[in-house]
Amino acid sequence: MEKEITCVAPPNIALIKYWGKKDENLIIPLNNSFSITLDSSDLFTKTTVRFCDPKKNEEDKFTLNEKPQKLASHKRIVNLIAKIREKSSLPNKDDPIEIDSMNSFPTAAGLASSSSGIAALTYCLGNLFEVYGTEPLQLDQVEIGKSTKKQEGKNEENKQVADLLRREKLSAISRQGSGSSCRSMFGGFVEWIAGEKNDGSDSRAKQIFPKSVWPELRVLVCVVRSEQKKVSSTLGMRRSVETSEYIDKFSTKVVPKNIKQIKQAIQSQDFETFANVTMKNSNAFHSVCLDTFPPIFYLNQDSKKVIDFVHSWNDIFGTQVGYTFDAGPNPVLIMLNKNLPSFLDAFVQTFQIENLVNQPLQQILKDSQFNKLVQKFPIDKQNICLERIIPTKIGDGVKQL
Ligand SMILES: Nc1ncnc2c1ncn2[C@@H]1O[C@H](COP(=O)(O)OP(=O)(O)OP(=O)(O)O)[C@@H](O)[C@H]1O
Ligand SMILES: C[C@@](O)(CCOP(=O)(O)OP(=O)(O)O)CC(=O)O
Structure with a gap:
């Protein structure tokens, strides 16, 4: 059996957006961005990568959602594999590989399938080709001492530091x-630092806070049916x-200010500022x-109906809900x-949209107190083309199974 690696990656949703590149080929962004990683038990990409017998297979293969793909039409994936091979020192690194991947949610529908898809693939490839160490960690830069209790604790800490560093590099x-x-390499609250170097080597993601700093946050990912391409x-x-x-004002003034504000809001668990900055940055x-x-x-x-609805709700009850939208009409609601x-x-x-209420939503609705609030917030019925609501929370980064 040839070596194979399976990883699961979550999508992330930017609260402070990346929009625009300084370098198109290397994908170096104009500005830093800031995201939350969603829980991969609710939304995920699962990818397996294996080496194939070099005598049987001549080319790398890619299957996405059970459909064999023409790898040549996924240029960035071809490029990614080449970059990993370049950094690998395995003797068999030029053997063909087979990639098999599936998304638990619609692909290319503005739901960040590329964020979880590419993160899962990079992590799988990194581990298969043993780039920047392997998983479990090869702690070549980390001192492993004798097994006294204190030393064990230190080793654990060193392992975590080494893991974070490796994820940064990947x-x-x-x-x-x-x-x-x-x-998506990291869980919790994550910043992608644009970096200063022309070769992009310092353009990396970093975990700013683990998910545990604000465990009460919940997310509703709403999937809107859209005819538009x-x-x-x-x-x-x-x-x-x-x-x-x-865009110049957005990347040089608005984003740096918003990133500073949102970090402070998270640290002090100031939901009102957190939600307002999130909504304003999405609108910007x-x-x-x-x-x-x-x-x-x-x-x-x-999307606009949902924006109005959130503001009406917040006007009555104080800022309880924030929204953000990526490059599509799907509202992501945070509360x-x-x-x-x-x-x-x-x-x-x-x-x-009672028809969309499935088991997980039903479970949440059991605790609703809305019948006591309806006098303050009378229902104003409207039509909307929603396909699905996925309740989730903040989760961990990509992991190997
Ligand atoms: N599981 C996967 N493995 C590898 N690549 C994937 C995977 N899922 C998606 N991709 C890549 O991402 C592309 C879709 O990205 P695209 O940006 O169009 O959609 P999206 O990420 O769902 O939406 P958006 O980026 O606007 O939020 C696919 O064509 C494919 O190249
Ligand atoms: C609106 C966004 O979701 C844009 C994401 O852009 P992509 O990462 O999909 O773009 P490429 O780098 O060209 O692949 C905002 C964000 O995620 O920060």
Whole structure:
């Protein structure tokens, strides 16, 4: 049996957005970005990579969601494999490989499948080709001492430091497959540092806070049915860099300010600031899209209905919910656990989406107190084309199974 590695990676959602590159080939961004990693028990990519018998297979192979792919039409993946091989010192590194991957949620629908997909692939490849050490860790730079209790604790700490460092280095490779994927190397709250070097070697993700700093946060990923074919993030941001004047202000003023604000808000568990900064940065990003020429419309009528709904709710109850939208119409809603059941109840009733209430949502709705609040917030029924609501929370980074 040839060696094989299986990894599971979560998608991440940027609260402070990456939009625009300084270097298109190396994928070096104009600005830092800041994300939360979603829980891979709810949304994930699972990827297996194995070496094949060099006598039987001549080429690398890629299967995505059970469909064999023409690898040549996934140029960034070809590039990623080449970069990993370049860094590997395995004697069999040129043997063909087989990649088998599946996403637990729609691919290329603006739900960040590229972030989890490329992160899972990079981590698998890194471990298969033993790049920057292996998994479990090869602690060549870390001193392993005698097994006294104190030393064991220290070794554990060293292992964690080595793991974080290795993930950082792998994130710089993942970034070159799809920028946002580098942030899925880590769990919790993650910053992608744009970096200063022309070769991109310092353009990496770092974990800023573990998920444990704010365990009460909950996320609803809403999937909107959309007829429109979206402009891909890669093309959209290229067009913005070429034509938008506002993008300069966004990347040099708005984003640095928002990153500082959101870190402080997380540290002090100030939900109001956290949600307001998240919503404002999402709106600022979509303003860049509107300022692009010709303009790009990622938000649709349904997205706008959800934005209005969140603001109406917050006007009555104080800022309990934040929204953010990537390059698509799908709302991602963030709130504290204690506010989730009643908000979800009002959301389901307003948008008449009882048909979407499955077992996990039912479980949440059991704790709704909305019947006591309905006088303050009368239901104003509206139509919306939602396909699915996925409740989740903040989770860990990519891992090997
Ligand atoms: N499981 C996977 N393994 C490897 N590559 C994947 C995987 N899933 C998606 N991709 C890559 O990501 C591409 C889709 O990325 P795209 O940016 O169009 O969609 P998205 O990530 O779902 O949306 P967005 O980036 O706008 O949030 C696929 O064509 C494929 O190249
Ligand atoms: C709006 C975004 O989701 C854009 C993500 O862009 P991608 O990472 O998909 O783009 P490429 O680097 O060209 O692959 C914001 C974000 O995730 O920060």
